[in-house]
Amino acid sequence: MFAEDKTSALDAFRLPTGAAESLRHALPEVAGHAVAAIVAEVPAYAGALTGEMGTKIEMAVRGALGGFLNLASRKAGPSPLAASLEGAYALGRGEARSGRSLDALLAAYRVGARVAWRELAAVTVAAGMGAPAVARFAELVFAYIDELSAASVTGHSDELATSGRARRRALDRLAQSLLAGEPAQTVAAAAAAAEAAEWTPPQTLTAVLLPDSDIRAARPVVDRLDRRTLQTTVEHLRDTSVLLVPDAHGPARGHLLRLLAGHDAVTGPPVPWSLARHSFDRAVRVSRLFPGGGSLDTEEHLVALVVSADPRALADLRERALAPLAAERASTVGKLVETLRSWLLHQGRRDEVAAELFVHPQTVRYRVARLRELYGDRLRDPEWVLLLTVALSTPDTP
Numbered sequence: 001m002f003a004e005d006k007t008s009a010l011d012a013f014r015l016p017t018g019a020a021e022s023l024r025h026a027l028p029e030v031a032g033h034a035v036a037a038i039v040a041e042v043p044a045y046a047g048a049l050t051g052e053m054g055t056k057i058e059m060a061v062r063g064a065l066g067g068f069l070n071l072a073s074r075k076a077g078p079s080p081l082a083a084s085l086e087g088a089y090a091l092g093r094g095e096a097r098s099g100r101s102l103d104a105l106l107a108a109y110r111v112g113a114r115v116a117w118r119e120l121a122a123v124t125v126a127a128g129m130g131a132p133a134v135a136r137f138a139e140l141v142f143a144y145i146d147e148l149s150a151a152s153v154t155g156h157s158d159e160l161a162t163s164g165r166a167r168r169r170a171l172d173r174l175a176q177s178l179l180a181g182e183p184a185q186t187v188a189a190a191a192a193a194a195e196a197a198e199w200t201p202p203q204t205l206t207a208v209l210l211p212d213s214d215i216r217a218a219r220p221v222v223d224r225l226d227r228r229t230l231q232t233t234v235e236h237l238r239d240t241s242v243l244l245v246p247d248a249h250g251p252a253r254g255h256l257l258r259l260l261a262g263h264d265a266v267t268g269p270p271v272p273w274s275l276a277r278h279s280f281d282r283a284v285r286v287s288r289l290f291p292g293g294g295s296l297d298t299e300e301h302l303v304a305l306v307v308s309a310d311p312r313a314l315a316d317l318r319e320r321a322l323a324p325l326a327a328e329r330a331s332t333v334g335k336l337v338e339t340l341r342s343w344l345l346h347q348g349r350r351d352e353v354a355a356e357l358f359v360h361p362q363t364v365r366y367r368v369a370r371l372r373e374l375y376g377d378r379l380r381d382p383e384w385v386l387l388l389t390v391a392l393s394t395p396d397t398p
Helices: 004-011 017-041 051-073 081-097 102-126 131-180 187-196 219-223 251-260 273-289 302-307 311-321 330-345 350-357 361-380 382-391
Strands: 204-211 230-233 240-246 266-272
Touching (some): 017 102, 081 102, 081 131, 240 273, 266 273, 273 302
Antiparallel strands (some): 204 266
């Protein structure tokens, strides 16, 4: 609305009947010149002199000028200002929906006001208005334009806020849908959800888990990711944010992992975007296998994922693999197990085993000799070597 001083000043001003009629007669031409200037001087409206946009601009200019003339020449009754402000507010919202910036809209107001005032002033002078009245008229013209600008700014901001909230809700629904990964969900259904969120599907998505306690510190990292990155939360993962990062496959994966270094992030594998649940599930499993493990790449822990897929079967396998050690003392068993594991991994290279275990090579020789006594020919049996390798594939074997 007009500020109080502007409203009272306008209430005290009346265009002479002759001047008002002259201005109303000149309105179409003035509006046309203002539109041409806006199209020529504001890049966002370039080329809009013809077509639907040009028509909309001309209608907006005519409406604004006509509203002012009605306001300045009224004799009594309610102010027509409210209708003009509603139109300006709607114009601001429409500009936001069309993707044009606030700068473009305000520039259009400035250009239109300059051209309109130049021509309206010429008409009022020709109609015999004195200099003081013309000066007062100029003040009111620009006060009116200021009010229209403010109304359009509000409309523009409200539309962005409303559409932004709606889009964020749609993006969250999309992320939740992808993470649900229900069997009934088809690629077509996922594509429909993406379209509703105005989200362009990538080739792949990579799930990243970030504790909420680290999300603030990682914000500069998140801001550097693909703008299509989805962020949401999952009920069963308390205090954890889930990112779905587009196209972080190939060389881009190394870049993503470097960005996340130093944060408690768990990065799943890249998968086709509609199958994001698979990447998420793997990240969740690794996070549970290595809680508080810092920055983790799930693809560096595939063996641990495989052997932990059936904990009961793994326990049975380890029990069978370590059965020959059952009669040994507990302290001896631990040393023999770590030696056997290292011996298998280093293919019997004694010096490398000694370096890994921080013991003398002679100690390794002694322990391996004891293992050969306990296992006998089984250490040369390929099936037993496979069994032992799988059973002892993680260093936390009891």
